[in-house]
Amino acid sequence: MAYNPFLNFCQVLDRAARIVGMESSEYEILKHPERELKVALPIRMDDGKLEVFEGYRVQHSSQRGPCKGGVRFHPDVNIDEVKALAAWMTFKCAIVNIPYGGGKGGIKVDPSALSAGELERLTRRYTAQILPIIGPQQDIPAPDVGTNAQTMDWMMDTYSMMKGYAVPGVVTGKHIEIGGSLGRTEATGRGIMIITRLAAESHGLSAPAVAIQGAGNVGSISAKLISEVLGFKVVAISDVSGGIYKASGLDIPEILKFIGGKRLLKDYDAAEVRHITNEELLTSEADILIPAALENQITADIAAKLKAKIVIEAANGPTSADADEILSERGIEVYPDILSNAGGVVVSYFEWAQNLQSLYWEEADINRMLEKVMVRSYADVEKCSSEYGVSLRLGAYITALKRLTGAAKLRGIFP
Numbered sequence: 001m002a003y004n005p006f007l008n009f010c011q012v013l014d015r016a017a018r019i020v021g022m023e024s025s026e027y028e029i030l031k032h033p034e035r036e037l038k039v040a041l042p043i044r045m046d047d048g049k050l051e052v053f054e055g056y057r058v059q060h061s062s063q064r065g066p067c068k069g070g071v072r073f074h075p076d077v078n079i080d081e082v083k084a085l086a087a088w089m090t091f092k093c094a095i096v097n098i099p100y101g102g103g104k105g106g107i108k109v110d111p112s113a114l115s116a117g118e119l120e121r122l123t124r125r126y127t128a129q130i131l132p133i134i135g136p137q138q139d140i141p142a143p144d145v146g147t148n149a150q151t152m153d154w155m156m157d158t159y160s161m162m163k164g165y166a167v168p169g170v171v172t173g174k175h176i177e178i179g180g181s182l183g184r185t186e187a188t189g190r191g192i193m194i195i196t197r198l199a200a201e202s203h204g205l206s207a208p209a210v211a212i213q214g215a216g217n218v219g220s221i222s223a224k225l226i227s228e229v230l231g232f233k234v235v236a237i238s239d240v241s242g243g244i245y246k247a248s249g250l251d252i253p254e255i256l257k258f259i260g261g262k263r264l265l266k267d268y269d270a271a272e273v274r275h276i277t278n279e280e281l282l283t284s285e286a287d288i289l290i291p292a293a294l295e296n297q298i299t300a301d302i303a304a305k306l307k308a309k310i311v312i313e314a315a316n317g318p319t320s321a322d323a324d325e326i327l328s329e330r331g332i333e334v335y336p337d338i339l340s341n342a343g344g345v346v347v348s349y350f351e352w353a354q355n356l357q358s359l360y361w362e363e364a365d366i367n368r369m370l371e372k373v374m375v376r377s378y379a380d381v382e383k384c385s386s387e388y389g390v391s392l393r394l395g396a397y398i399t400a401l402k403r404l405t406g407a408a409k410l411r412g413i414f415p
């Protein structure tokens with residue numbers, strides 16, 4: 001059967017509910033997104049031809065606040081993926097205890113194949129099509145795979161033009177000049193760095209070797225902060241073209257400069273650096289593995305061969321359900337995505353709060369508040385998983401499930 005991330009989510013949810021003895025009627029609603037919108041996006045291409053793209057926005061839950069979550073531009077975007085990503089956002093926001101539900105959007109497109117003009121027209125048309133269901137009190141998009149601050153600027157402008165006044169709080173992850181927050185670009189990577197530090201501490205590793213899959217926003221900033229702030233050696237990193245490995249530690253600043261110049265790692269060359277495949281990266285000789293690319297990367301096959309003692313999920317859904325079981329049998333500890341990569345949405349929340357009050361904060365304050373939220377959330381998840389004697393993933397799901405069903409009980413069912 002084809003991999004279906006939403007079914008994967010529902011299965012973990014059922015397991016978490018069973019452990020706490022919850023009736024299915026108490027959480028059944030979480031298996032059904034509140035709203036699913038599919039849109040057709042006709043775009044005039046640069047050569048004059050018309051092309052129609054497919055887009056989505058799914059609002060999984062608004063139980064604890066407005067829906068919140070990114071917009072993905074990728075050729076593999078489909079409804080089951082967007083539904084899973086939206087549900088994970090609901091759980092992520094509940095774990096870090098910020099007043100949001102979860103949502104996610106996407107367009108089935110390879111953004112690197114479009115010109116800047118085509119990309120702008122596509123983004124604006126998408127925004128116009130989902131406009132009736134987004135807004136600072138309703139649903140707040142942000143960047144995800146294949147989108148960035150520029151995408152958010154176009155979305156903010158399109159929404160604002162339709163309203164007739166500037167509405168910076170409709171999206172997060174914008175450029176600073178139009179209401180973005182200091183620290184937002186680095187936030188997911190900074191959160192990963194904090195969880196990596198806590199994980200190393202709890203396993204008594206003072207100088208672990210780290211392998212990172214992916215060198216997009218999250219992978220590259222995680223690599224930078226883990227080497228620069230924690231002083232851990234990053235022994236492997238990869239991009240779409242493949243990976244590189246060096247047992248004594250890679251020169252991360254040099255590699256990031258190389259990648260920043262829009263070059264691929266397959267063309268990178270330095271003394272003692274070995275080129276490796278994606279599978280070799282995932283199973284490389286390292287203490288900590290950080291998958292920071294896409295879903296379903298650590299499959300059962302990879303899980304059986306993994307050498308790391310710790311996996312920190314920077315991507316959303318990188319570990320398949322059967323791989324998760326193998327890792328747990330092998331005593332490899334997984335720090336789940338919905339905890340580990342929550343730094344992005346936490347600083348999105350700070351950005352939105354600044355937009356709503358038109359009062360802007362300093363970067364040092366933002367980083368300090370992010371640190372506090374990550375440390376507290378990790379402690380909550382840790383406590384819950386030891387209380388029930390389960391994995392950190394189940395501990396994270398249970399923590400979120402309790403907060404979500406608690407909120408639902410207080411609100412009651414309308415009408």
Ligand code: GLU
Nearest residue numbers: 069070142144344345348
């Ligand atoms: N796309 C990011 C995530 O998956 C950030 C979402 C946000 O900031 O709303 O967590």
